[in-house]
Amino acid sequence: MPAPLPPHGRGSRLNPGNRFSDWQRDGFDDGWQDAGDTGPPPPATILLVERSRSVISRNTSPDVPFSQSINPYKGCEHGCAYCFARPGHAYLGLSPGLDFETHIVWKPDAPEILRRELASPRYRCLPIALGINTDGWQPVERRLRLSRHLLEILCETRHPVSIVTKSALIERDLDLLSDMARDNLVNVMFSVTTLDPQLARKLEPRAASPARRLAAMARLHQAGVPVGVLFAPLIPAINDHELERVLEASRQAGATQAGYVLLRLPNELKQLFADWLDSHFPDRAAHVHSLLRQMRGGALNDSQFGRRMRGQGVFADLYSQRLKRICARLGLNRERLALNTTAFRPPRSGTADSPQMPLF
Structure with missing residues (x-):
């Protein structure tokens, strides 16, 4: 029998304990469950505020095409069962399961901090990847507008930015994107994992439908914004057969760049994804795991540079x-x-509305 499905609109039904905690939860049947009880309502989204000293993160990974990134949010309402960022919620004292989808951390002072960091005399302009760990245009962005505020500063300072999203909400910011595209300051990659709306609903319950993503891609392309597609993740025996179809549809929508990433299962994601398979594809769960192990040196995950994105x-x-x-x-x-880094102009001293002029 398949395992129970996740709550409506959510990707995971589990909420495993935090691996850094001194204690762990363990559920059990106490005999009080009423056969007619439909269970608790779907969990609501809770917003948590984080205060940061900096917003630009830096990396030296040879596997990614950027050295600087900004993540406006931690956690993601899209609820993707496969999200490699889920284990990071443990560092916040939260679960990588349902907590990752329902407890969204945001940084309201991020625009102010970004302006200060870009104004530093020591700052060297290199492209910034916006919203890489979790989607910067996830549903809460519609009302918080945090990613837009950051994009406004990057546009104002003519700073190059690359974006990966699976949200059609990015169309809202077409005014900024098209402005930046004129100076070769932006490119947008859309994550498209399937063209099957039924599979997409299981994989990414709160993300835009595949057709809607392709429509957003076409609209950005028509406005002169460079667009591409990421088939990420590629999951053997689940969506791997769609690789060619997804790239063909994306090319028709204006994509000029394409890539894929093999499913990654770090830390708790092994348990969460296994439960997702048992819920939706119990007939092929063992086969999926077998194929992954054949590409991960016998394990379910390989964190080595050069292999973690593609396998072997x-x-x-x-x-x-x-x-x-x-x-x-x-x-x-x-x-x-190659994005343009020569047009960058540091923000003026003080706040955005300050009349103070720079001394030099």
């Missing part, structure tokens, strides 16, 4: 060859987009 072995090589062939046929990845 026969099946990993096959996926890589498929990507190269479809990209060659569609004319994708012909040129590597």
